[in-house]
Amino acid sequence: MASEVEETMKRIQSHKGVLGTIVVNSEGIPIKTTMDNTTTVQYAGLISQLSDKARSVVRDLDPTNDLTFLRIRSRKHEIMVAPDKEFILIVIQNPTE
Amino acid sequence: MEIQYAYTKKRSEFGRQCLFVDEGPKLLENVTPNKEELNKYIFKNPVSRSTQCSSVLAEHELNTIRAQYDQHGMNHTEGGWPREVNPADEEQTLRFKKKIEKDEMYIHTVLQLTHAMEHCILQNNAINIYEEYFEGVESATIMERCSARTLNVYRDPNKVNQPVTHLSWSPDGGTRLAVSHCNLEFQRSPRHLSTFSYIWEVDTALPAENPNKPQLTLKPAVPIVCLEYNPKDPNCLVSGMFSGQVAFWDVRKSSTPAGMSALEPSHRDPVYSVLWINSKSGTEFFSSSTDGQIKWWDTRKLNEPNETLILDVVKGEEQVLSRALGASCLEYEGTIPTRFMVGTENGCVISCNRKGKTAAEKIVSKYTAHVGPVYALQRNPSFLKNFLTIGDWMARIWSEDCKESSIMWTCNHQAQLTDGAWSPTRSSVFFTTRMDGTLDAWDILQEQREAVISVKVCDYQLRSLRVHDQGQLVAVGNNLGTSYLVEFNESLATTQRNDKALLTAMLERESRRERILEARNREIRLRQRTKMAESLHRDISGKETINTPSIILDSAVKNAEKDFFTIIELELAAIQAAAEAHEVEEEYEIKAEALISDKTKKKETIFMVDELKGENSEDEFEGEDMDKDTEGTNES
Numbered sequence A: 001m002a003s004e005v006e007e008t009m010k011r012i013q014s015h016k017g018v019l020g021t022i023v024v025n026s027e028g029i030p031i032k033t034t035m036d037n038t039t040t041v042q043y044a045g046l047i048s049q050l051s052d053k054a055r056s057v058v059r060d061l062d063p064t065n066d067l068t069f070l071r072i073r074s075r076k077h078e079i080m081v082a083p084d085k086e087f088i089l090i091v092i093q094n095p096t097e
Numbered sequence B: 001m002e003i004q005y006a007y008t009k010k011r012s013e014f015g016r017q018c019l020f021v022d023e024g025p026k027l028l029e030n031v032t033p034n035k036e037e038l039n040k041y042i043f044k045n046p047v048s049r050s051t052q053c054s055s056v057l058a059e060h061e062l063n064t065i066r067a068q069y070d071q072h073g074m075n076h077t078e079g080g081w082p083r084e085v086n087p088a089d090e091e092q093t094l095r096f097k098k099k100i101e102k103d104e105m106y107i108h109t110v111l112q113l114t115h116a117m118e119h120c121i122l123q124n125n126a127i128n129i130y131e132e133y134f135e136g137v138e139s140a141t142i143m144e145r146c147s148a149r150t151l152n153v154y155r156d157p158n159k160v161n162q163p164v165t166h167l168s169w170s171p172d173g174g175t176r177l178a179v180s181h182c183n184l185e186f187q188r189s190p191r192h193l194s195t196f197s198y199i200w201e202v203d204t205a206l207p208a209e210n211p212n213k214p215q216l217t218l219k220p221a222v223p224i225v226c227l228e229y230n231p232k233d234p235n236c237l238v239s240g241m242f243s244g245q246v247a248f249w250d251v252r253k254s255s256t257p258a259g260m261s262a263l264e265p266s267h268r269d270p271v272y273s274v275l276w277i278n279s280k281s282g283t284e285f286f287s288s289s290t291d292g293q294i295k296w297w298d299t300r301k302l303n304e305p306n307e308t309l310i311l312d313v314v315k316g317e318e319q320v321l322s323r324a325l326g327a328s329c330l331e332y333e334g335t336i337p338t339r340f341m342v343g344t345e346n347g348c349v350i351s352c353n354r355k356g357k358t359a360a361e362k363i364v365s366k367y368t369a370h371v372g373p374v375y376a377l378q379r380n381p382s383f384l385k386n387f388l389t390i391g392d393w394m395a396r397i398w399s400e401d402c403k404e405s406s407i408m409w410t411c412n413h414q415a416q417l418t419d420g421a422w423s424p425t426r427s428s429v430f431f432t433t434r435m436d437g438t439l440d441a442w443d444i445l446q447e448q449r450e451a452v453i454s455v456k457v458c459d460y461q462l463r464s465l466r467v468h469d470q471g472q473l474v475a476v477g478n479n480l481g482t483s484y485l486v487e488f489n490e491s492l493a494t495t496q497r498n499d500k501a502l503l504t505a506m507l508e509r510e511s512r513r514e515r516i517l518e519a520r521n522r523e524i525r526l527r528q529r530t531k532m533a534e535s536l537h538r539d540i541s542g543k544e545t546i547n548t549p550s551i552i553l554d555s556a557v558k559n560a561e562k563d564f565f566t567i568i569e570l571e572l573a574a575i576q577a578a579a580e581a582h583e584v585e586e587e588y589e590i591k592a593e594a595l596i597s598d599k600t601k602k603k604e605t606i607f608m609v610d611e612l613k614g615e616n617s618e619d620e621f622e623g624e625d626m627d628k629d630t631e632g633t634n635e636s
Helices: A002-014 A037-061 B035-040 B090-102 B104-126 B499-541 B548-578 B584-611 B616-635
Strands: A018-025 A030-033 A070-073 A078-083 A087-093 B148-154 B164-169 B176-181 B197-201 B216-218 B224-230 B233-241 B246-250 B271-276 B284-289 B293-298 B307-310 B327-332 B339-344 B348-353 B363-368 B374-379 B386-391 B394-399 B417-422 B429-434 B438-443 B453-456 B462-467 B473-478 B483-488
Touching: A002 A018, A002 B090, A002 B104, A018 A037, A018 B104, A030 A037, A030 B090, A037 A070, A037 A078, A037 A087, A078 B104, A087 B104, B090 B104, B148 B453, B164 B462, B164 B473, B176 B224, B176 B233, B176 B483, B224 B271, B233 B271, B233 B284, B271 B327, B284 B327, B293 B327, B327 B374, B339 B374, B339 B386, B348 B374, B374 B417, B386 B417, B394 B417, B394 B499, B417 B462, B429 B462, B438 B462, B438 B473
Parallel strands: B164 B224
Antiparallel strands: A018 A030, A018 A087, A070 A078, A078 A087, B148 B483, B164 B176, B176 B197, B197 B216, B224 B233, B233 B246, B271 B284, B284 B293, B293 B307, B327 B339, B339 B348, B348 B363, B374 B386, B386 B394, B417 B429, B429 B438, B438 B453, B462 B473, B473 B483
16 A cells, blocks of 8 residues: 555656655644655745635635645646645646647 | 723732731821011022923823744654655665556556547647737737717707707717707798707617617707807706897706806807807807807806907907908817817808907908818817818818918719818818718728718708717718718727827828919919019010010910810710719709709819919819819719
């Protein structure tokens, strides 16, 4: 099972344009990452906060609703965040321009 | 709002505290005056003492509350690690991470999350969902088919319908339409017929509402022939009456005129045109009538006109009313305040300068425009040097510099043209109305030979037309007193980007062509004059008479006539063949009209030939043009 996870992560990383993948736990600790430490820590800290805020926004507007996916597109790349109760999966991709 | 000022002073600054005691006053010292001391002093006379009378100033200092600035820094450190794990120790962190990775929850969650993530990644790779399509490309001009539809019909509430003579939109975005009704045929309308004219409410946002009652009925004593809203005030109107008087209205006050000019100094014929002038007070206007006079009035003083001009074009010492030309329409452009133009009943357009000292100076130039009266005259709102004239069977566009002929003209129509106007928004578009009830919209950039769109509004003569300020709506009035509101499609009302440039080029080109022709004509005339002078000399001196000019004239005329008649016969034969399917009356009508228009053409041809003596090639050119035009007329 653990190897499946490994394989999946490798597969994601091999997609076109993907710059990095990070798995962060609910406390903001990066569990698995393909980027260097400093960047990972930065992303982990900042993105978890943002994801929490986004979720609270969605739930405040409609309590029956919940955040499923968060996409932040910037000029240089796109940060995609798939949140969950315990973990957060972050992928940074350079979309086709 | 109460203005308060709180003045605070610290107790410590007050000074020594007052200590009150209970005893009475105690004399400490008594110094009596010593009169001998006075001898030691002398009176000083004069005494110079300076005083200053100035405002008493005091100096205060004030300082606003300063903002407190603090320098803070933030140090990010890794956190979130549980207490037992030391973040610096790599082995511990690794161990911690490995532990979590083994957690089932972790595996399950990650597998789930990756599913959604993959979808988005692939999506991103497939297409750029935020792509800006066609960025940097300007919207191309879409050549849409021109369309028009009648939005609304306003019928004359009177039982007896009187023709609509004039329309005017109110200046506040055109929410109201003033319509004047008057039967202009001489002594046709019986005395007791109503003299009313109406103001209709048009909501340009929803113009399709169907009102049956006018917003306001104007009740003058005499029928109104023309009326105009004050371009600066949507409540004031000025009108010219059938009796030659002019009246001033204020719609807020009442349905009767707020002022009417006296009968004696007014015009002697119905006032056909009245226009407001750009004046400081905004109360001046001028009127013209077929009696040949143009009068300037001030609404505050309607008992007599400010100024009168008699349209006597014969350059003599005095202006004589009997020689004056009747004026059928006026033109005034607010941005050129001292000049104005008059269209006359005999087809001339006269450009005048109001500031001329003598009457001769006032009349600046004359253009021979049409065969019949000039019904409408308007300058192009963007190209002030060019103006449009409507009369007899065609519309002509002129340039002020070319005095001999118009620079562009439409072909002769089947029915006479009654009114026309430029579109205020699009400089190459103008509208015309015809006697057979058709409203045409012309765009000289798209099509010069025929109208871009012709709408048959009704079966009766259309008398007058007015374009709304926004350019999309046109109000037309017909002989039965009904006014129609027609809406054209947007492309006719909005200017495209190179419209101005293209139109300038076109007008330049046409005026240049005319100027060249003018110069050529002048040359030929000069040559002919010298030849005549020579021939006269020779006649006097010898027997040899120069017949060449007349020979040339004859042969040229003969050629032209021959060509002309062959073409006519061909056309007539064609018409006869085609008209077998129609009723006999229509056939005769068409023929008669064609013959009439052909006759006028023939006169023109001869006139042209007279001028272009000796140049066969030019005759042919003219002949061809005429042919083309006659073909056009017969086909349409």
